[in-house]
Amino acid sequence: MNGVAYNFAYLDEQTKRMIRRAILKAIAIPGYQVPFAAREMPMPYGWGTGGVQVTAAIIGPNDRLKVIDQGADDTTNAVSIRAFFRKVTNVAVTTHTGDATIIQTRHRIPEQPLAAGQILVYQVPIPEPLRFLEPRETETRVMHGLEDYGLMHVKLYEDIAHHGRIATAYAYPVKVADRYVMDPSPIPKFDNPKMHMSPALQLFGAGREKRIYAVPPYTEVKSLDFEDHPFEIQTFDQPCALCGARNVYLDEVILDDRGGRMFVCSDTDGCDSRRPTTNDQPEARS
Amino acid sequence: MTDAPILEVRDLAKAYGARIGCVDISFDLWAGEVLAVVGESGSGKTTLLSCLSTRLAADRGSVVYAMRDGSRRDLSTMREAERRFLMRTDWGFVHQNPADGLRMGVSAGANVGERLMAVGDRHYGHIRGTALDWLDRVEIDADRIDDRPRAFSGGMRQRLQIARNLVTSPRLVFMDEPTGGLDVSVQARLLDLMRGLVRDLGLSVIIVTHDLAVARLLSHRIMVMKEGRVIEHGLTDRVLDDPREPYTQLLVSSIPQA
Numbered sequence A: 001m002n003g004v005a006y007n008f009a010y011l012d013e014q015t016k017r018m019i020r021r022a023i024l025k026a027i028a029i030p031g032y033q034v035p036f037a038a039r040e041m042p043m044p045y046g047w048g049t050g051g052v053q054v055t056a057a058i059i060g061p062n063d064r065l066k067v068i069d070q071g072a073d074d075t076t077n078a079v080s081i082r083a084f085f086r087k088v089t090n091v092a093v094t095t096h097t098g099d100a101t102i103i104q105t106r107h108r109i110p111e112q113p114l115a116a117g118q119i120l121v122y123q124v125p126i127p128e129p130l131r132f133l134e135p136r137e138t139e140t141r142v143m144h145g146l147e148d149y150g151l152m153h154v155k156l157y158e159d160i161a162h163h164g165r166i167a168t169a170y171a172y173p174v175k176v177a178d179r180y181v182m183d184p185s186p187i188p189k190f191d192n193p194k195m196h197m198s199p200a201l202q203l204f205g206a207g208r209e210k211r212i213y214a215v216p217p218y219t220e221v222k223s224l225d226f227e228d229h230p231f232e233i234q235t236f237d238q239p240c241a242l243c244g245a246r247n248v249y250l251d252e253v254i255l256d257d258r259g260g261r262m263f264v265c266s267d268t269d270g271c272d273s274r275r276p277t278t279n280d281q282p283e284a285r286s
Numbered sequence B: 001m002t003d004a005p006i007l008e009v010r011d012l013a014k015a016y017g018a019r020i021g022c023v024d025i026s027f028d029l030w031a032g033e034v035l036a037v038v039g040e041s042g043s044g045k046t047t048l049l050s051c052l053s054t055r056l057a058a059d060r061g062s063v064v065y066a067m068r069d070g071s072r073r074d075l076s077t078m079r080e081a082e083r084r085f086l087m088r089t090d091w092g093f094v095h096q097n098p099a100d101g102l103r104m105g106v107s108a109g110a111n112v113g114e115r116l117m118a119v120g121d122r123h124y125g126h127i128r129g130t131a132l133d134w135l136d137r138v139e140i141d142a143d144r145i146d147d148r149p150r151a152f153s154g155g156m157r158q159r160l161q162i163a164r165n166l167v168t169s170p171r172l173v174f175m176d177e178p179t180g181g182l183d184v185s186v187q188a189r190l191l192d193l194m195r196g197l198v199r200d201l202g203l204s205v206i207i208v209t210h211d212l213a214v215a216r217l218l219s220h221r222i223m224v225m226k227e228g229r230v231i232e233h234g235l236t237d238r239v240l241d242d243p244r245e246p247y248t249q250l251l252v253s254s255i256p257q258a
């Protein structure tokens, strides 16, 4: 891209206005999927071009951007998207959750509670929560329109019938503001409660499927369940092997080929902040 | 409640372009009554059933339904949400091909439980208990509850479809050739089961069939259709034992006598 003049944040102003209109509509109707004319971005769809376009439409010169993938700031996807925005906006970037004004994410919500004024932008692969049981788009649109959501519970019923419990662990469906059923993107259900009444604005972008949806600040987000099989988050038997934190989401790290493994925070920023120095710790992430 | 019909049909008509689907259809259905619609293939039976059940919009005429609360509603003026709610609570629809009426990708229990969940049941144990109860009533073994209907025989699928429809205690059930495509012995068992359920539950039923033996066994009244019109209409025994129209006489003479 060197030597070529790009508009701030890559997209032209007209496209940004179009995306912002979609975002405003999404905020006005929490959980409702707003179609938008998604653009080609200079990266593969698998990288989360929907989230990238949302960020490009809302970012300003004074923003501080954090990008995470699976909770980590240093994975290829996160590094590439951060580099992209550095190049096309020159805004400040950070790995610290508390310092960021915009956090673009794939697969996690940071452990540190978000604050008013922050915006969390999710990269969404499949926005339609009803699709797996009702592939027809015309029909799912009517179902959303009529709040006809019995099928979501059919899916949960099947889970319990076959596994003895609700086995869905990622992309666990939620109802937003007691109206629209929404796919929270493939975050672990561990993160679902963080969406509820969050002071931050949550925006969701699906590039391939050209949909934007939103959860405005302080909005009710309820995970679907049964009275006798209530929603539960994942729990971990042991604390993080690096920082000792409990009640955080842990990833399993394979240490060697003899079965050695340990569980460490998936949120690298949170983990690092709890460790006084990183020098005397085993090097788990290279 | 018995002083007015559950369904009042007046001057109903539906055409497919220049081709008549059904025309000039008027009749009343009373609570607890089983009406058989018979006629050759292409005579308009399915078209009529589709219009009555609002799966298809009629070109003309009215269908008035007596709601549970006693009010009488012209079905064509109902909002989509109301119509859907009616279809999955107060009505049932049994398709000839069970795959059209079942969710083949989910278990038998989920198939029976779906209507309950659609109307807000959020207790897994209750949904499962009710599903077990209904599987038993349609003679499907309890240990098949977690199997998908793909693994079921044709007769079992049809019984599952019936359970799935009856779980919300509907008052009116539409059936389109429910025994078609089944072996004769399987048909007999299904008919027996249906007759018992209709009687025990006091259902009102409109059943489309080209099989007069089915009509004889299940129905109180028969409407004979030909080329989209009702050409004869009366009590089942009268129509079958003393058919007035030559066309009906032909139909009746073509069934083997018991």
Ligand SMILES: Nc1ncnc2c1ncn2[C@@H]1O[C@H](COP(=O)(O)OP(=O)(O)O)[C@@H](O)[C@H]1O
Pocket: B016, B019, B020, B021, B022, B039, B040, B041, B042, B043, B044, B045, B046, B047, B048
């Ligand atoms: N979708 C359709 N498009 C065009 N013609 C149709 C359609 N469905 C039915 N018909 C025609 O309407 C007439 C009645 O058909 P149908 O209601 O299916 O009769 P039956 O159920 O008694 O066999 C037939 O002439 C049939 O060819």
Ligand SMILES: [Mg+2]
Pocket: B045, B046, B047
């Ligand atoms: Mg037919």
Ligand SMILES: [Zn+2]
Pocket: A240, A241, A242, A243, A244, A245, A264, A265, A270, A271, A272
């Ligand atoms: Zn840690």
